[in-house]
Amino acid sequence: MTGPGWSPDARVVREGPLTWAQHEWVQWIPTDTDTSYEDNICAAVPGRDLPVGQVTSAVRDVLARHEGLRSLVRRAGREDSLQYVCPVDDRLDEVVQVMEGEASFRRRFDTPWRRTCFRIGEQWPVRAVLDAAGGRVRRIDLVVDHVAIDPWGMRVLCDDLNHALRARAAGREPFASGPGPGPGSGGLGVEQPIDVALSETSPAGRAYQRRALGYWERRLGEIGKALDGHVPFAPSRAPLGRPGGSQAGESSDQGEFRSCWLASRRAGRAAGAIARATGVSPSAAFLLAFGTAVCAVERSPRAGIFAISANRFSAGAGRSVRKATMTMPVLLPAVPAVPSTPPLSALSALSADSPGAAYRRALADCAAQQLSGHRFANADPYATERMCEEILGDLYKTGVAYPRFSYMDEGVADDLNTLWPAGDDGFPGDEDDRTVTFSPPRPLGARYMMTVLHRPAGAVFSLQWSDATGWGETAEDMLLYIEDLMVWAASGCAGSPPELGDASPAT
Incomplete structure (x- = not known):
C-alpha cells in the first residue's frame, strides 16, 4: 500500500493527480491486495505468427502512446494521490512475458496471468503474455488492472495493438509523432490521465x-x-446463491x-x-x-x-x-x-x-x-x-x-x-x-x-x-x-x- 510521503522507486517522466474516475475506483477497491485480480480486464489479440521481437516492439509502441499503462499510483486519499509516468523502456521486460508453447491448449482467458494482482505503486498495471512457438507469436493475452482501463479502453488498446502489429510487420512506425496532450502521447490527440486530472481541477x-x-x-x-x-x-436469510446455501451469519472461506x-x-x-x-x-x-x-x-x-x-x-x-x-x-x-x-x-x-x-x-x-x-x-x-x-x-x-x-x-x-x-x-x-x-x-x-x-x-x-x-x-x-x-x-x-x-x- 502507498500513502502520503511515498515516492516511486523508479525514474519518472512526469507526475500529476488522479482523475475523478480513478479516484472512484481507488477509494473503494483494495488494488494492492491478493484479491485485486478479481476486477482485471482481459482480452486476447491474434499474434499473426509474427516474430517475438516485432510483437514486443508493437507492445512498446502502445505503452509509449498511453501513459496510464506505464504509470505507478500513489494512493493517499483525495488530495495526495498521485500518478507517476515512467520511461517506456524501463520496465518493458516486466510487461512482456513470453510463454513458449504453453498457452495454445488453453481456452480464451483460462490463463493464470489473468489473476495477476497488480501492486500499482510498484508495478505498471499491464501484462502482455505472448503465446509463442518457434519464436513466433500465435496469441497475445492482455491483462490490465481496472484502475488504468475500462471496457471501452480495452477495445482501444486492442485496436491500437492490432494497428501496431500490422505496422511493425510492414516495417513502419505505427503512430504519428508530434505534439499531443502530454509528453509521450504518440500524437493524434490521445487523452492522457494526468492531463484529464489537471483539466478537472482547472477553473x-x-x-x-x-x-x-x-x-x-x-x-x-x-x-x-x-x-x-x-x-x-x-431477507430471512442470505444464502450462497445455490441449493443448500449458508444461512445468514455463516461465513465462507472463499x-x-x-x-x-x-x-x-x-x-x-x-x-x-x-x-x-x-x-x-x-x-x-x-x-x-x-x-x-x-x-x-x-x-x-x-x-x-x-x-x-x-x-x-x-x-x-x-x-x-x-x-x-x-x-x-x-x-x-x-x-x-x-x-x-x-x-x-x-x-x-x-x-x-x-x-x-x-x-x-x-x-x-x-x-x-x-x-x-x-x-x-x-x-x-x-x-x-x-x-x-x-x-x-x-x-x-x-x-x-x-x-x-x-x-x-x-x-x-x-x-x-x-x-x-x-x-x-x-x-x-x-x-x-x-x-x-x-x-x-x-x-x-x-x-x-x-x-x-x-x-x-x-x-x-x-x-x-x-x-x-x-x-x-x-x-x-x-x-x-x-x-x-x-x-x-x-x-x-x-x-x-x-x-x-x-x-x-x-x-
Missing part, C-alpha cells in the same frame, strides 16, 4: 463540477423523496460476494426489437427491466439505480485507454405499474394507464434520464458519495437505492469477457434453455449490481450481490423475470405482464 473544470454536483443533489433529492418512508427489504448469470437469445433479440420500435437504446430497456426487478424484490414502487456511463465526450477521450467510466443516478418505477387501490368506477378504469402505455412512458423517461445524466457523470466521487449518505439516510447502501447497472454492446465487450458461452454465436441452441449459472464466491464484488453484455444474437446478463444483502434468495428469479420483461415489452406489451417468480418460459 473550467471547477465550474463544471459545480453544475455536476448540483445535478447530483437534485437527482438524489428526487430519489430520497420518492422512497421516503420505504422500509428496506429484510468470500462473501456472489454472482449468477444467464445467456439469453430472446432477451438480446427483444432489446433490438424494442429499440427499433421506440427509437430508444437497448441499454435503457435493460435498465428499466432491472429497475422493475429491483422494485419487485424490494417491495417498492420506485428504485434508485446508479447507471454506469462511458463518460467519453471528445475524440481524444474516444482514443484513450484510460479508465473513464462513472455512475449517474436514475429513478425508475416498477413497470408495468400496479395501482395501490382498484379504480373506483368503470370510467376511471378506462382512463387508467394500460401496462403497455405505462411501460412506453417509463422507457422514454428512463432514456431521458440517461441522456441528461451522462453529461454530469464525471463528478467528484468523494462529494457524490457523501451526498448519497446524507440525502438517502437510512436508504444508503440498500437494495432499493444503491444498485449499479452496466451495459456493454458487442462493439465494446464482444471479445473481452469470460461470460460469453461457447457456440457458433455464443448462445444456447435451445431457446427454451433458461439455465441460470451461479459462480463461485468471490472475496471482492458489488453489493448490488447488474451487468449486461449485448449482441444482436443475444445477451448475457449477470447479477452480483453480497451475502449481507439477501439478493441470493431471489437472484435466479430476478434474471428470469428480466428476460420475461424484455420479451413482453418486445411483443408490444401483449397479454398479461410477467411476474417475479413465474418460472414459465417467456414466449
Whole structure:
C-alpha cells in the first residue's frame, strides 16, 4: 500500500493527480491486495505468427502512446494521490512475458496471468503474455488492472495493438509523432490521465463540477423523496446463491460476494426489437427491466439505480485507454405499474394507464434520464458519495437505492469477457434453455449490481450481490423475470405482464 510521503522507486517522466474516475475506483477497491485480480480486464489479440521481437516492439509502441499503462499510483486519499509516468523502456521486460508453447491448449482467458494482482505503486498495471512457438507469436493475452482501463479502453488498446502489429510487420512506425496532450502521447490527440486530472481541477473544470454536483443533489433529492418512508427489504436469510446455501451469519472461506448469470437469445433479440420500435437504446430497456426487478424484490414502487456511463465526450477521450467510466443516478418505477387501490368506477378504469402505455412512458423517461445524466457523470466521487449518505439516510447502501447497472454492446465487450458461452454465436441452441449459472464466491464484488453484455444474437446478463444483502434468495428469479420483461415489452406489451417468480418460459 502507498500513502502520503511515498515516492516511486523508479525514474519518472512526469507526475500529476488522479482523475475523478480513478479516484472512484481507488477509494473503494483494495488494488494492492491478493484479491485485486478479481476486477482485471482481459482480452486476447491474434499474434499473426509474427516474430517475438516485432510483437514486443508493437507492445512498446502502445505503452509509449498511453501513459496510464506505464504509470505507478500513489494512493493517499483525495488530495495526495498521485500518478507517476515512467520511461517506456524501463520496465518493458516486466510487461512482456513470453510463454513458449504453453498457452495454445488453453481456452480464451483460462490463463493464470489473468489473476495477476497488480501492486500499482510498484508495478505498471499491464501484462502482455505472448503465446509463442518457434519464436513466433500465435496469441497475445492482455491483462490490465481496472484502475488504468475500462471496457471501452480495452477495445482501444486492442485496436491500437492490432494497428501496431500490422505496422511493425510492414516495417513502419505505427503512430504519428508530434505534439499531443502530454509528453509521450504518440500524437493524434490521445487523452492522457494526468492531463484529464489537471483539466478537472482547472477553473473550467471547477465550474463544471459545480453544475455536476448540483445535478447530483437534485437527482438524489428526487430519489430520497420518492422512497421516503420505504422500509428496506429484510431477507430471512442470505444464502450462497445455490441449493443448500449458508444461512445468514455463516461465513465462507472463499468470500462473501456472489454472482449468477444467464445467456439469453430472446432477451438480446427483444432489446433490438424494442429499440427499433421506440427509437430508444437497448441499454435503457435493460435498465428499466432491472429497475422493475429491483422494485419487485424490494417491495417498492420506485428504485434508485446508479447507471454506469462511458463518460467519453471528445475524440481524444474516444482514443484513450484510460479508465473513464462513472455512475449517474436514475429513478425508475416498477413497470408495468400496479395501482395501490382498484379504480373506483368503470370510467376511471378506462382512463387508467394500460401496462403497455405505462411501460412506453417509463422507457422514454428512463432514456431521458440517461441522456441528461451522462453529461454530469464525471463528478467528484468523494462529494457524490457523501451526498448519497446524507440525502438517502437510512436508504444508503440498500437494495432499493444503491444498485449499479452496466451495459456493454458487442462493439465494446464482444471479445473481452469470460461470460460469453461457447457456440457458433455464443448462445444456447435451445431457446427454451433458461439455465441460470451461479459462480463461485468471490472475496471482492458489488453489493448490488447488474451487468449486461449485448449482441444482436443475444445477451448475457449477470447479477452480483453480497451475502449481507439477501439478493441470493431471489437472484435466479430476478434474471428470469428480466428476460420475461424484455420479451413482453418486445411483443408490444401483449397479454398479461410477467411476474417475479413465474418460472414459465417467456414466449
